[in-house]
Amino acid sequence: xxxxxxxxxxxxxxxxxxxxxxxxxxxxxxxxxxxxxxxxxxxxxxxxxxxxxxxxxxxxxxxxxxxxxxxxxxxxxxxxxxxxxxxxxxxxxxxxxxxxxxxxxxxxxxxxxxxxxxxxxxxxxxxxxxxxxxxxxxxxxxxxxxxxxxxxxxxxxxxxxxxxxxxxxxxxxxxxxxxxxxxxxxxxxxxxxxxxxxxxxxxxxxxxxxxxxxxxxxxxxxxxxxxxxxxxxxxxxxxxxxxxxxxxxxxxxxxxxxxxxxxxxxxxxxxxxxxxxxxxxxxxxxxxxxxxxxxxxxxxxxxxxxxxxxxxxxxxxxxxxxxxxxxxxxxxxxxxxxxxxxxxxxxxxxxxxxxxxxxxxxxxx
Numbered sequence: 289x290x291x292x293x294x295x296x297x298x299x300x301x302x303x304x305x306x307x308x309x310x311x312x313x314x315x316x317x318x319x320x321x322x323x324x325x326x327x328x329x330x331x332x333x334x335x336x337x338x339x340x341x342x343x344x345x346x347x348x349x350x351x352x353x354x355x356x357x358x359x360x361x362x363x364x365x366x367x368x369x370x371x372x373x374x375x376x377x378x379x380x381x382x383x384x385x386x387x388x389x390x391x392x393x394x395x396x397x398x399x400x401x402x403x404x405x406x407x408x409x410x411x412x413x414x415x416x417x418x419x420x421x422x423x424x425x426x427x428x429x430x431x432x433x434x435x436x437x438x439x440x441x442x443x444x445x446x447x448x449x450x451x452x453x454x455x456x457x458x459x460x461x462x463x464x465x466x467x468x469x470x471x472x473x474x475x476x477x478x479x480x481x482x483x484x485x486x487x488x489x490x491x492x493x494x495x496x497x498x499x500x501x502x503x504x505x506x507x508x509x510x511x512x513x514x515x516x517x518x519x520x521x522x523x524x525x526x527x528x529x530x531x532x533x534x535x536x537x538x539x540x541x542x543x544x545x546x547x548x549x550x551x552x553x554x555x556x557x558x559x560x561x562x563x564x565x566x567x568x569x570x571x572x573x574x575x576x577x578x579x580x581x582x583x584x585x586x587x588x589x590x591x592x593x594x595x596x597x598x599x600x601x602x603x604x605x606x607x608x609x610x611x612x613x614x615x616x617x618x619x620x621x622x623x624x625x626x627x628x629x630x631x632x633x634x635x636x637x638x639x640x641x642x643x644x645x646x647x648x649x650x651x652x653x
Contacts, residue, residue, distance in 0.1 A: 312579030331418035410559035470507035
C-alpha cells in the first residue's frame with residue numbers, strides 16, 4: 289500500500305484514531321484528579337557525627353551499611369512504632385505501611401519518608417518517627433553498656449573481696465611484698481654471718497644461725513601463700529581492666545547519644561502532595577501514546593476483516609468464471625499413427641450438418 293492508501297484508511301476510520309486515545313487519556317486524567325491525595329514528608333538524618341568517629345560504635349569498612357541497617361530496623365521496631373503512634377495519633381498500620389527508609393546515595397545519611405492524608409501532620413510524623421528511631425538505637429546501646437558496667441562492677445567487687453579475705457586469712461597484709469622483705473632479710477643475715485667469719489669472729493658468726501633460721505622459716509611460710517594470692521590478684525587485675533573498658537564503652541555511647549539528640553541531626557522537609565501536575569502528565573502521556581498505538585492496531589484489524597469479507601469464496605469464484613471445456617485425451621491423435629495417416633486426406637474441418645447453400649454463378653451456368 290502507498291501513503292495515499294493509508295491516508296484513505298485513516299479518513300475512513302478517523303473516529304477510532306481519535307476516540308480511543310481521547311477516552312484513554314481522559315480516563316487517566318480522571319484517575320489522577322479524583323484519586324485521594326496524599327502528602328509526603330522526608331526526614332533526613334545527617335550522620336557525620338554518628339558514623340566513623342572515635343566515639344562511634346559504627347566504625348570500619350562496614351560502618352555505613354551497619355548504620356543504615358540499624359536505623360531501618362529501629363524505625364520498624366514495634367516499640368518505636370507504638371511510641372510514635374502515641375505521640376502523633378497516627379495508627380501503627382500507617383506508620384508501618386506508609387514509611388520508607390533509604391540511604392542517601394553512597395553517603396551515611398539516611399532519609400525516612402512518611403506519606404499520609406493529612407498535609408499538616410505529615411512533617412511532624414516523619415520528624416517524630418526519625419527521632420524515636422535514632423534515640424532507640426543509642427538507648428538500647430546505653431542499656432547494654434549499663435548492664436555490662438554493672439556486671440563488670442560486680443565481678444571486680446567479688447575479686448577485691450576474695451583478695452581481702454585471703455589476706456586476712458593468711459595474716460599478711462601484702463604477701464608479695466612481705467615475701468620479698470623476708471628474702472631480703474635472709475640475704476642480709478647470711479652476708480653478715482659471712483663477714484664475721486671472714487674477720488675471724490666465729491663466735492659472732494655462730495650467733496647469726498638463729499636469726500637466719502627464723503628468717504628462712506618466715507620466708508618459706510610466706511612463700512606457701514603466694515600462688516593462691518597471685519591467682520586472686522590476677523583475677524582482680526582482669527576484673528579491673530574489664531571494668532575500665534566497659535566504662536569507656538559506656539562513655540562513648542553517652543557521647544553518641546548526646547550527638548544524636550542534637551536538633552540539627554534530623555532535617556525534615558515540608559509536606560508535598562503526591563498528585564501534582566507533573567505526576568498527572570507522567571501518567572497521561574504514556575497512556576495516550578499507548579492508546580494511539582492501540583487505535584492503529586484496531587484500524588488495521590478492522591481493515592483486515594473487511595478485506596476478508598469482500599473476497600469471494602472458492603465456489604463463488606468458480607460460478608463466476610463459468611464452465612471450463614474439457615477435451616478427451618483419446619481424441620488427440622499422435623503424429624505417425626494409422627489414424628493420422630487415414631485422416632490425411634480428410635478435410636481439416638468436419639462436415640457441417642447443414643452446410644450453407646451455394647449461390648450459383650455464371651460458371652455453373
